[in-house]
Amino acid sequence: MKKRKSKVMPNNVLGYNRTSTSYRGKIHDIHLRLRRPGTHELIDYESIAATMCHELAHCVRGPHDAHFYKVNTLFSCNLAKHSYHNLMLQSFIQINTQGHGRDRGTVCCILGKRSSCR
Numbered sequence: 113m114k115k116r117k118s119k120v121m122p123n124n125v126l127g128y129n130r131t132s133t134s135y136r137g138k139i140h141d142i143h144l145r146l147r148r149p150g151t152h153e154l155i156d157y158e159s160i161a162a163t164m165c166h167e168l169a170h171c172v173r174g175p176h177d178a179h180f181y182k183v184n185t186l187f188s189c190n191l192a193k194h195s196y197h198n199l200m201l202q203s204f205i206q207i208n209t210q211g212h213g214r215d216r217g218t219v220c221c222i223l224g225k226r227s228s229c230r
């Protein structure tokens with residue numbers, strides 16, 4: 113397998129989307145920075161997730177135009193919705209599993225969000 117050259121990201125860039133074409137169509141490689149250059153400090157989840165939404169939007173629309181920002185907003189809203197849901201679910205699990213012996217399956221059934229619930 114031929115090794116592809118990686119792109120050097122400027123220090124203020126958190127990610128990029130590299131688009132190439134193959135016989136199967138367009139291929140998008142998304143590269144995300146997880147640590148700050150120099151300090152190697154981990155970048156916060158929210159920044160990485162926002163960058164991922166931005167780069168995913170580039171899979172739909174290349175230029176930074178109105179269509180791109182509409183798609184980016186849609187992805188960001190979906191991320192926020194799922195993050196909120198996960199946060200509420202974790203809080204619910206913590207509250208309802210302290211001393212009551214409930215497991216995740218029970219909590220999921222109460223919320224009705226998992227098809228694998230018994």
Ligand SMILES: [Zn+2]
Nearest residue numbers: 166167170176
């Ligand atoms: Zn961009």
